[in-house]
Amino acid sequence: MRVATVSTHDIRFPTSRELDGSDAMNPDPDYSAAYVVVTADDGSEGHGFTFTIGRGNEVCRAALDALAPLVIGADLSDLGGFSRRLTHDSQIRWLGPEKGVMHLAAAALINAAWDLASRTAGKPLWEFLSGKSPDEIVDLVDWRYLTDALTPNAARDLLTSAFAGRAERSQHIREIGYPAYTTSAGWLGYPDEKIDRLARQAVADGFRQIKLKVGADQTDDVRRFARARAAVGPGVRIAIDANQRWDVAEAIDWMTVLAPYDPWWIEEPTSPDDILGHAAIRQGLAKAAPDGGPIRVATGEHAANRIMFKQFLQAGAVDVVQLDACRVAGVNENIAILLLAAAYGTPVCPHAGGVGLCEAVQHLSFFDYVAVSGSLDDRIIEYVDHLHEHFTDPVVIERGAYRAPTAPGFSTRMRPESLVRYAYPEGAAWN
Amino acid sequence: MRVATVSTHDIRFPTSRELDGSDAMNPDPDYSAAYVVVTADDGSEGHGFTFTIGRGNEVCRAALDALAPLVIGADLSDLGGFSRRLTHDSQIRWLGPEKGVMHLAAAALINAAWDLASRTAGKPLWEFLSGKSPDEIVDLVDWRYLTDALTPNAARDLLTSAFAGRAERSQHIREIGYPAYTTSAGWLGYPDEKIDRLARQAVADGFRQIKLKVGADQTDDVRRFARARAAVGPGVRIAIDANQRWDVAEAIDWMTVLAPYDPWWIEEPTSPDDILGHAAIRQGLAKAAPDGGPIRVATGEHAANRIMFKQFLQAGAVDVVQLDACRVAGVNENIAILLLAAAYGTPVCPHAGGVGLCEAVQHLSFFDYVAVSGSLDDRIIEYVDHLHEHFTDPVVIERGAYRAPTAPGFSTRMRPESLVRYAYPEGAAWN
Structure with missing residues (x-):
């Protein structure tokens, strides 16, 4: 199953009218979502979004539009690979790397792919993930820059020891x-x-x-x-x-x-x-x-x-x-x-x-x-x-x-x- | 002197054709600029940009367009205040804070304002800055989150001791x-x-x-x-x-x-x-x-x-x-x-x-x-x-x-x- 289309939406709720969500740094948020629908070649859909608090949501949508070509045709059975397509693009990486608007947009797309995959499996995401083997889970992670704190092998051991329960x-x-x-x-x-x-x-x-x-x-x-x-x-x-x-x-x-x-x-x-x-x-x-x-x-x-x-x-x-x-x-x-x-x-x-x-x-x-x-x-x-x-x-x-x-x-x-x-x-x- | 207009441009050079700029993470950059022209109410112009390596430059331009309304009318004689308008907006701050695409765009706008101010003063920027008093320089900085390492007073002392030479x-x-x-x-x-x-x-x-x-x-x-x-x-x-x-x-x-x-x-x-x-x-x-x-x-x-x-x-x-x-x-x-x-x-x-x-x-x-x-x-x-x-x-x-x-x-x-x-x-x- 591969990605056929990606459509994006700028969704905003006028929450600032009631001061819901107000805090010391965010006095007047309009809770918003840069929202994305990923459609597979069999017509099934996954929905995902990133959250913002108003102004700039359109920039996240522009980022989704910039990332979309990278995942057209991507294999939805390899969500480790799907994720790396979005975070390792050599030109887009310059805009972070792995932070800010581009990373928020990557989150929305990756989450949409997981929504699609777990729906297709007929399971809520947490059950879908909890059914994967320690090896499969380890393979979902981008280990770059982590190995001084945790190696894939140590993570596998940790997951294996939790497996029985x-x-x-x-x-x-x-x-x-x-x-x-x-x-x-x-x-x-x-x-x-x-x-x-x-x-x-x-x-x-x-x-x-x-x-x-x-x-x-x-x-x-x-x-x-x-x-x-x-x-x-x-x-x-x-x-x-x-x-x-x-x-x-x-x-x-x-x-x-x-x-x-x-x-x-x-x-x-x-x-x-x-x-x-x-x-x-x-x-x-x-x-x-x-x-x-x-x-x-x-x-x-x-x-x-x-x-x-x-x-x-x-x-x-x-x-x-x-x-x-x-x-x-x-x-x-x-x-x-x-x-x-x-x-x-x-x-x-x-x-x-x-x-x-x-x-x-x-x-x-x-x-x-x-x-x-x-x-x-x-x-x-x-x-x-x-x-x-x-x-x-x-x-x-x-x-x-x-x-x-x-x-x-x-x-x-x-x-x-x-x-x-x-x-x-x-x-x-x-x- | 206040900001009257802001115009933005997506400028790209096809440098990947010659492998200029190639390195271990960036094999094929197309050197690019999200470019901005700030015009003051007296007609004078400042030009600034942020640098990218190709894909996603349009997202930086979208970020410039999102930031532009924040600086229309801004006082160009207070570039500390100008800078804080761009980095402290309560809604846009969520998209970083102070990192990634929005921060790259803030850089372009702030640099354009400095180009304008130093041109108006008839000096290259380095001379324009070097003519400011220690107090004026300290006031240009956003000290938030820095004071455990350097206080404004300590910075003023440092600048004052360099003043004589x-x-x-x-x-x-x-x-x-x-x-x-x-x-x-x-x-x-x-x-x-x-x-x-x-x-x-x-x-x-x-x-x-x-x-x-x-x-x-x-x-x-x-x-x-x-x-x-x-x-x-x-x-x-x-x-x-x-x-x-x-x-x-x-x-x-x-x-x-x-x-x-x-x-x-x-x-x-x-x-x-x-x-x-x-x-x-x-x-x-x-x-x-x-x-x-x-x-x-x-x-x-x-x-x-x-x-x-x-x-x-x-x-x-x-x-x-x-x-x-x-x-x-x-x-x-x-x-x-x-x-x-x-x-x-x-x-x-x-x-x-x-x-x-x-x-x-x-x-x-x-x-x-x-x-x-x-x-x-x-x-x-x-x-x-x-x-x-x-x-x-x-x-x-x-x-x-x-x-x-x-x-x-x-x-x-x-x-x-x-x-x-x-x-x-x-x-x-x-x-």
């Missing part, structure tokens, strides 16, 4: 679901009363962790965090997220002020490129929690590629790996990141939210539990209650957990009417 | 020119005899350093390096460039084989994102030279931004900082990188070549010598003898040195007839 874990995770936390309560643009109400509601809904946005104003942060802590009580974890707002010393100082409210982790305290900065912050917060333990450091939603994740782990710079389904080069590069994190014993708690990121990334965490790390310890997937209605197979959340996806594919397909209504700039939603 | 160094560099090395002899696609001939010619022309491309085949590398060393003799420095071809252990092993031919530096031994990998390679080569000293490690042409350069310096990962005029966000971010390098005492030897990179980057090195580092020790600018004829103020090389630019502006303006002939895909060169 796959069936049991698969059954277990279908029964209990994968733990979720909610960010819906804590957007920076929300008034205090709304945060109180949503935080209480989250606990009532079964969430054991919530997340607050911080970093714009310290006095506001203290007040909002104190209220949220009072609302949920001491037993619920509150993660906080600065969205890259601080320099290194500022991060440590600011977190020392917020420490009494017991943050579970601080997410994106500084530049997502600053590996050594995160390491310094993590060291500075190693004894900052109320019990004298660490405040954990989390990052990943803006980490450009597997080489950055490798270094975050090598440098001891993070406690929590927050991979994103659509920032790095799709399923293949995320498998590399899951393997690296497992090798370093660091939990993966994916970034989600936006448009369709929950739908996509859940598959990676289910696969991680079944076939890679084999652990749920301190693992949890972000959940944001926005825009799920636009997908044909939306996530199902029950009692604070993602239910195992059951529909074939990667859950990345938008409803046809949404693709029309939110097409930018011509769709009805933008008139 | 500016006039003398300016006079000196006009007399002797800035040292250059040539890469024109060593492209990977050239036959051995051509390398011999060009290497001898380079020495006859006054160059004291040349560069060879390596990394595709070790046997070929040994033969070509041995021939080049025989051609130039022991007194001429030969730098070698692997263009990101190796993993960490492979880089150390391969370099150990090439060490007997006395490489001055190894450039881009591995991924440009791999700070810790470069540090490991540098440590592995610390005693690898024939005299028991180090083989130097160089990188930078693909380093995405000032935060990556900061870490390369903090980690002791590089001996040579190879900034690029058009990869990071133009003049402003390169001033940050010059200041960081000076603070760490590491020489800056800019990447050049491609289309117009020599024309642009020479200004940064002249400025570095006059107003920042104040040193020429082990400083040298890359030179490649291609495509200069398309510029209105091409570089002048004499006896292996760049002559000080004298024409007002940033030397980034292409001849009008070249903009027409090499327009892609409609220009005559592509028919």
Whole structure:
């Protein structure tokens, strides 16, 4: 089965009208998708996208159009090769390499190919991946630049040792679901009363962790965090997220002020490129929690590629790996990141939210539990209650957990009417 | 003076026909420019570009079109503010931040603004910058994420201590020119005899350093390096460039084989994102030279931004900082990188070549010598003898040195007839 056609779409939702998704760096996002449909020569379709927050989505679409000729005719039974076609093109590589707009577009195309392949197999992506042998999984990864931290052989050993328990874990995770936390309560643009109400509601809904946005104003942060802590009580974890707002010393100082409210982790305290900065912050917060333990450091939603994740782990710079389904080069590069994190014993708690990121990334965490790390310890997937209605197979959340996806594919397909209504700039939603 | 209009162009040269510019990762580049003309309300023009190697140049142009509305009306007397408009847009920032296609486009626009400002002032850019006070220079830099390595105050001190010698160094560099090395002899696609001939010619022309491309085949590398060393003799420095071809252990092993031919530096031994990998390679080569000293490690042409350069310096990962005029966000971010390098005492030897990179980057090195580092020790600018004829103020090389630019502006303006002939895909060169 080979790729016959590629079509691209610029889809945007006017979310800035409600301040949904507002944080210290992103005050007014219009959640958007550079969306791609890959059609095989037998007529079957795969849908994928990358997520943006508005302006520039058209540049990602232009990048998809630039990449499309590289995959016309590509063999959809070799998705390692498919992925490398997109990331190794000698001329396009200059524009990164493996970062920014071109890499976002590669993610969309690679994810569309996986949607197609898993649909064709009649399985949800996580099951499709979890049925592959350790050798097959190792072959999906681009090992270039990773071997000083993890070799293909070591990865194969890791996967092989997890092999025996796959069936049991698969059954277990279908029964209990994968733990979720909610960010819906804590957007920076929300008034205090709304945060109180949503935080209480989250606990009532079964969430054991919530997340607050911080970093714009310290006095506001203290007040909002104190209220949220009072609302949920001491037993619920509150993660906080600065969205890259601080320099290194500022991060440590600011977190020392917020420490009494017991943050579970601080997410994106500084530049997502600053590996050594995160390491310094993590060291500075190693004894900052109320019990004298660490405040954990989390990052990943803006980490450009597997080489950055490798270094975050090598440098001891993070406690929590927050991979994103659509920032790095799709399923293949995320498998590399899951393997690296497992090798370093660091939990993966994916970034989600936006448009369709929950739908996509859940598959990676289910696969991680079944076939890679084999652990749920301190693992949890972000959940944001926005825009799920636009997908044909939306996530199902029950009692604070993602239910195992059951529909074939990667859950990345938008409803046809949404693709029309939110097409930018011509769709009805933008008139 | 404010920005009135922005126009964009996709310019490509069919260089792949001659294997000019071929290396281990880039076998067939078509040197290209995403080119932009900024017009002020008084009708004056600034020209800038970013460099690519062919496919995807249209995506950079789309990025320029996406950024253009942000600078319409921008005050051209505040180029710090101009630069921040382009790198801090809350929605576009998601597409990086500060890397890849959007950052390449920001570089083109920022450089065009500097061309306009320095032309208006009637000075070549390097002189225009060298006439600014330490305070003015500090205000041009975006200090976010840098203060753990260098504070604005420390930068001001550094600039102030260099202030007294500016006039003398300016006079000196006009007399002797800035040292250059040539890469024109060593492209990977050239036959051995051509390398011999060009290497001898380079020495006859006054160059004291040349560069060879390596990394595709070790046997070929040994033969070509041995021939080049025989051609130039022991007194001429030969730098070698692997263009990101190796993993960490492979880089150390391969370099150990090439060490007997006395490489001055190894450039881009591995991924440009791999700070810790470069540090490991540098440590592995610390005693690898024939005299028991180090083989130097160089990188930078693909380093995405000032935060990556900061870490390369903090980690002791590089001996040579190879900034690029058009990869990071133009003049402003390169001033940050010059200041960081000076603070760490590491020489800056800019990447050049491609289309117009020599024309642009020479200004940064002249400025570095006059107003920042104040040193020429082990400083040298890359030179490649291609495509200069398309510029209105091409570089002048004499006896292996760049002559000080004298024409007002940033030397980034292409001849009008070249903009027409090499327009892609409609220009005559592509028919």
